[in-house]
Amino acid sequence: MRGANQQALSAPPNARSVTVPSTSIPVGPTRPPNRFPALSGLTWTALVLAALLAVPALYVVSKVFVASDGTWRHLAATVLPEYVRNTVWLGIGVGIGVMVVGVATAWLVTMCSFPGSRMLEWALILPLAVPAYVMAYTYTDFLQSSGPVQTGLRELTGWSVREYWFPDIRSLGGAITVMVFVLYPYVYLVARTAFLEQSQPVIRSYCMAPYGCPSRYWVLSSSCVKG
Numbered sequence: 001m002r003g004a005n006q007q008a009l010s011a012p013p014n015a016r017s018v019t020v021p022s023t024s025i026p027v028g029p030t031r032p033p034n035r036f037p038a039l040s041g042l043t044w045t046a047l048v049l050a051a052l053l054a055v056p057a058l059y060v061v062s063k064v065f066v067a068s069d070g071t072w073r074h075l076a077a078t079v080l081p082e083y084v085r086n087t088v089w090l091g092i093g094v095g096i097g098v099m100v101v102g103v104a105t106a107w108l109v110t111m112c113s114f115p116g117s118r119m120l121e122w123a124l125i126l127p128l129a130v131p132a133y134v135m136a137y138t139y140t141d142f143l144q145s146s147g148p149v150q151t152g153l154r155e156l157t158g159w160s161v162r163e164y165w166f167p168d169i170r171s172l173g174g175a176i177t178v179m180v181f182v183l184y185p186y187v188y189l190v191a192r193t194a195f196l197e198q199s200q201p202v203i204r205s206y207c208m209a210p211y212g213c214p215s216r217y218w219v220l221s222s223s224c225v226k227g
Contacts, residue, residue, distance in 0.1 A: 036212050097177075107191070132179070132182045135178060135182050140174075143167070
């Protein structure tokens with residue numbers, strides 16, 4: 001009784017008990033999730049272009065499953081092993097050359113300060129503006145035996161074509177060199193961005209310390225990029 005009286009005394013005189021009616025929201029049938037979302041116009045355009053670019057490769061692959069008159073057998077017995085070997089060496093050589101040239105040039109323009117470094121930093125991106133086949137034709141015409149370089153060399157020295165040695169641009173080494181100078185900017189841009197994110201004063205102070213040496217400058221900066 002005392003507890004009930006205390007509750008009655010503590011309640012305000014004009015308080016009313018309000019009953020909230022329970023309402024239920026009708027739930028309709030749930031739609032199954034769409035497994036194939038709608039594709040935008042840009043996506044359809046990209047798919048159509050990819051399909052058109054894949055037609056030549058698909059055509060070549062389809063010829064493997066078509067009966068031939070011994071053409072593939074003849075190629076496998078004569079030139080196919082050499083083509084495969086040259087392709088493998090070309091991929092290995094270009095990969096190593098691109099990594100060396102791209103990382104070395106990026107490290108040079110970001111970690112070193114010398115006259116013309118700011119201009120060289122942007123000039124190293126210029127090969128991206130030249131298509132690979134255009135650069136290949138240009139280097140081949142420029143460095144072959146009938147090109148301006150060897151022609152000028154023969155005019156200055158009086159040598160004939162077979163009296164001196166000159167690197168053959170129409171070779172596996174020449175193809176690797178041309179492709180390296182075409183593709184290295186892709187690695188250069190990534191490596192340059194990674195080097196710029198490092199603390200150069202810290203690296204320089206480490207190398208100037210008594211326990212540091214100039215050879216550790218490259219090692220420390222490269223390890224920071226890997227980290």
